Amino acid sequence: MRTSVSSPSLSLLLLLLVGVFVTTLYFHQHPSSSNIPILNLHSDHHHVVHNSSTATHPLDPLTFRELTKVHSVLSAHYSPGPVPSVHSLSLHEPDKPLVLSFRPGVDPLPPRRASVVAFDSSSNSVHQLLVDLASAAVLRHDVDSRPSGYPRLTQEDLSRAMSTALGDEGFVAAVRSRGLDPADLVCGPLSSGWFGAEEAAGFRVVKIECYALGRGTERSPNFFMRPVEGLVALVNLDAGRVIRIVNRNREIPVDPGEDTDYRYSAQRSRPASHGLPVNPMSMEQAKGRSFKVEGGHTIRWAGWEVHIKPDARAGMVVSRARVVDPDTGEWRDVMYKGMVSELFVPYMDPTEGWYFKTYMDAGEYGLGMTAMPLVRLNDCPRGAYYMDAVFAGADGRPFVRPDVVCVFEKYDGDVAWRHSEALIQEMDIREARPKVTLVARTAASVGNYDYIVDWEFQTDGLMRIKVSLSGMLMVKGTVYRNTSQVPEQEDLYGTLLAENLIGVVHDHFVTFYLDMDVDGPGNSFVKMHMAKQKTSPGESPRKSYVRVTKDVAKTEGEAKIKLKLSDPSEFHVVNPSRRSKVGNPSGYKIVPSATAASLLDEDDPPQYRSAFTNNQIWVTPYNRSEEWAGGLLAYQSQGDDTLATWSDRDRPIENKDIVMWYTLGFHHIPCQEDYPIMPTVSSSFDLKPVNFFRRNPILGAAPYFEKDLPTCKPLASL
Numbered sequence: 169m170r171t172s173v174s175s176p177s178l179s180l181l182l183l184l185l186v187g188v189f190v191t192t193l194y195f196h197q198h199p200s201s202s203n204i205p206i207l208n209l210h211s212d213h214h215h216v217v218h219n220s221s222t223a224t225h226p227l228d229p230l231t232f233r234e235l236t237k238v239h240s241v242l243s244a245h246y247s248p249g250p251v252p253s254v255h256s257l258s259l260h261e262p263d264k265p266l267v268l269s270f271r272p273g274v275d276p277l278p279p280r281r282a283s284v285v286a287f288d289s290s291s292n293s294v295h296q297l298l299v300d301l302a303s304a305a306v307l308r309h310d311v312d313s314r315p316s317g318y319p320r321l322t323q324e325d326l327s328r329a330m331s332t333a334l335g336d337e338g339f340v341a342a343v344r345s346r347g348l349d350p351a352d353l354v355c356g357p358l359s360s361g362w363f364g365a366e367e368a369a370g371f372r373v374v375k376i377e378c379y380a381l382g383r384g385t386e387r388s389p390n391f392f393m394r395p396v397e398g399l400v401a402l403v404n405l406d407a408g409r410v411i412r413i414v415n416r417n418r419e420i421p422v423d424p425g426e427d428t429d430y431r432y433s434a435q436r437s438r439p440a441s442h443g444l445p446v447n448p449m450s451m452e453q454a455k456g457r458s459f460k461v462e463g464g465h466t467i468r469w470a471g472w473e474v475h476i477k478p479d480a481r482a483g484m485v486v487s488r489a490r491v492v493d494p495d496t497g498e499w500r501d502v503m504y505k506g507m508v509s510e511l512f513v514p515y516m517d518p519t520e521g522w523y524f525k526t527y528m529d530a531g532e533y534g535l536g537m538t539a540m541p542l543v544r545l546n547d548c549p550r551g552a553y554y555m556d557a558v559f560a561g562a563d564g565r566p567f568v569r570p571d572v573v574c575v576f577e578k579y580d581g582d583v584a585w586r587h588s589e590a591l592i593q594e595m596d597i598r599e600a601r602p603k604v605t606l607v608a609r610t611a612a613s614v615g616n617y618d619y620i621v622d623w624e625f626q627t628d629g630l631m632r633i634k635v636s637l638s639g640m641l642m643v644k645g646t647v648y649r650n651t652s653q654v655p656e657q658e659d660l661y662g663t664l665l666a667e668n669l670i671g672v673v674h675d676h677f678v679t680f681y682l683d684m685d686v687d688g689p690g691n692s693f694v695k696m697h698m699a700k701q702k703t704s705p706g707e708s709p710r711k712s713y714v715r716v717t718k719d720v721a722k723t724e725g726e727a728k729i730k731l732k733l734s735d736p737s738e739f740h741v742v743n744p745s746r747r748s749k750v751g752n753p754s755g756y757k758i759v760p761s762a763t764a765a766s767l768l769d770e771d772d773p774p775q776y777r778s779a780f781t782n783n784q785i786w787v788t789p790y791n792r793s794e795e796w797a798g799g800l801l802a803y804q805s806q807g808d809d810t811l812a813t814w815s816d817r818d819r820p821i822e823n824k825d826i827v828m829w830y831t832l833g834f835h836h837i838p839c840q841e842d843y844p845i846m847p848t849v850s851s852s853f854d855l856k857p858v859n860f861f862r863r864n865p866i867l868g869a870a871p872y873f874e875k876d877l878p879t880c881k882p883l884a885s886l
């Protein structure tokens with residue numbers, strides 16, 4: 169029997185696992201928007217008409233019309249043949265000096281160009297093209313017919329992989345051997361990693377695993393909790409055929425997964441919980457929002473100006489972050505570009521159905537491609553400004569994904585600074601300032617997992633970058649229903665979460681690209697090393713103190729940092745030629761918080777491919793071709809084009825335009841509370857000014873008074 173791609177289970181699958189069809193669904197829910205692909209009526213305060221929007225900033229993403237034009241240039245270029253499948257099509261950002269010297273509203277935009285990565289499966293060749301929009305010319309066209317990796321999978325690749333598996337008689341027979349009907353399954357196209365022969369045979373492979381959606385009233389949206397354990401089809405994506413089927417562990421039942429529906433509609437019918445209800449709450453701003461949006465992507469708020477855009481691979485890109493100096497009014501550069509460069513998620517189970525689960529989500533699937541529209545009032549508060557993404561599909565044509573990024577002001581009830589003076593009581597000094605911040609947020613749903621990435625800007629010049637994890641665990645079926653049944657010597661590779669379900673141990677490593685330009689591009693990386701200094705006998709009643717020594721990294725090799733509590737340093741990016749009045753170089757430091765390092769063997773294939781996680785911090789000289797820590801072509805990559813291989817060149821980095829890389833890690837030993845959907849787990853790091861401002865830059869901040877906050881009245885008083 170053959171199952172067609174249009175079966176209900178498959179369309180649901182496409183929606184849930186991949187999400188590229190979300191646009192269609194979204195607009196189906198809003199039949200009022202007649203011009204479906206182009207018009208978005210749902211942004212707060214403004215209606216973006218994507219077919220007529222134009223770029224006004226050199227870093228603005230390609231517009232709908234520009235993408236359409238690139239598509240026609242490509243069609244003409246390849247004519248009379250077909251355009252190979254387009255895996256990436258985005259703005260080729262102008263060279264940095266052009267962007268830095270651009271005066272908005274005065275200068276014409278630098279030439280608008282597009283970078284295209286296409287793949288021709290018939291010749292196994294990766295095409296990289298550079299297209300100039302004004303001249304409609306293809307400026308460069310490189311063809312690599314022996315690529316050492318592949319671009320991220322397209323929507324078409326994912327559905328083709330699934331229809332290949334479900335159209336294979338052997339696979340369907342294997343499904344039926346489990347007493348399951350293929351029509352009741354949801355199957356996931358999983359990247360296969362790279363482990364040698366099979367993945368290096370000159371074509372792309374995908375692994376297909378299935379989950380039981382159930383039927384009738386048993387159908388549950390949380391199919392992730394019903395794995396068909398041990399059934400994996402290895403698919404040659406380019407030939408469209410199944411290479412091999414593994415059908416093991418047939419004794420493991422497909423758990424009925426009762427009561428795993430996480431939707432509100434399923435929870436509403438439950439008896440009330442035992443705690444007190446928490447009343448809805450929102451942030452009120454009597455005078456309206458205080459940030460301004462120019463040209464759709466440039467955000468000005470408090471002393472900040474920053475350019476923010478959705479990106480198919482990184483999810484969100486933050487560029488040209490600048491702050492105004494409160495002393496002089498001068499606009500000062502902080503960061504030229506920051507984004508998630510890669511997201512490495514290795515699972516800790518070496519058995520047949522699991523060993524390959526070592527995802528590189530940005531390079532293999534794309535964090536923007538998997539970002540869904542944010543949920544208003546819940547993902548982002550009232551009054552948020554939403555940005556739509558305009559991405560290109562595999563056919564090279566643009567489509568609109570609404571509300572992929574939101575920007576909002578946030579008040580957590582925190583304090584920006586304070587002091588009460590107890591020693592001079594007659595003056596009654598009690599000063600405190602509320603802390604309000606600006607957040608830019610995006611959320612990717614990469615299959616089962618959700619990643620929320622926040623860039624938060626504080627008025628004191630600090631940037632906090634936060635990653636929150638939620639969604640569903642990737643679980644493994646087991647015969648065990650109670651931990652008491654598990655033989656003592658058996659490694660479950662995880663935690664028994666519920667009957668017949670193991671949450672497998674795994675890590676998440678989010679590697680950030682941070683092109684710091686502190687007061688301009690010429691920066692150095694300085695380790696402020698802290699160590700115990702013993703006093704000489706008789707020098708002091710103290711036997712020891714901590715002494716700070718400064719160590720400027722000369723080359724990349726001196727800037728490979730493994731964080732250690734017992735051997736600490738602060739890590740500063742400074743501009744050696746910009747000194748304060750008292751002589752300190754202006755700088756920003758990176759302040760890690762809770763994080764995790766990879767414990768895998770450096771020779772383990774997934775770790776070798778993701779060797780960019782071998783250190784928590786790296787510094788490289790700026791090179792516009794080195795942005796993706798796992799290599800431009802990360803799918804089935806073999807680890808020969810990573811941050812680690814670039815950095816091995818040990819290039820000079822002192823007083824140069826440098827890029828800092830930071831990996832925020834999470835070890836995840838699943839627990840029962842992560843089932844059936846995980847409450848968010850967050851961690852963050854800060855980029856904090858050090859000797860950048862003359863003094864506390866928010867000394868002049870005003871406190872709140874009663875008259876400033878007049879808006880809300882309790883219901884009872886109305």
Ligand SMILES: *[C@@H]1O[C@H](CO)[C@@H](O)[C@H](O)[C@H]1NC(C)=O
Pocket residue numbers: 203206207217219220
């Ligand atoms: C853009 O779409 C709108 C709404 O369908 C239409 O009225 C308008 O003519 C289009 N503009 C261009 C430049 O295509």
Ligand SMILES: *[C@@H]1O[C@H](CO)[C@@H](O)[C@H](O)[C@H]1NC(C)=O
Pocket residue numbers: 650651652
């Ligand atoms: C599961 O095992 C624990 C002991 O490990 C025992 O206390 C409990 O009763 C068992 N539950 C069931 C349902 O068998």
Ligand SMILES: *[C@@H]1O[C@H](CO)[C@@H](O)[C@H](O)[C@H]1NC(C)=O
Pocket residue numbers: 791792793794814
């Ligand atoms: C820039 O990066 C590319 C890709 O890693 C590399 O081939 C090239 O040599 C680099 N250029 C410099 C000047 O390091």
Ligand SMILES: [Cu+2]
Pocket residue numbers: 637674675676836
């Ligand atoms: Cu996790």
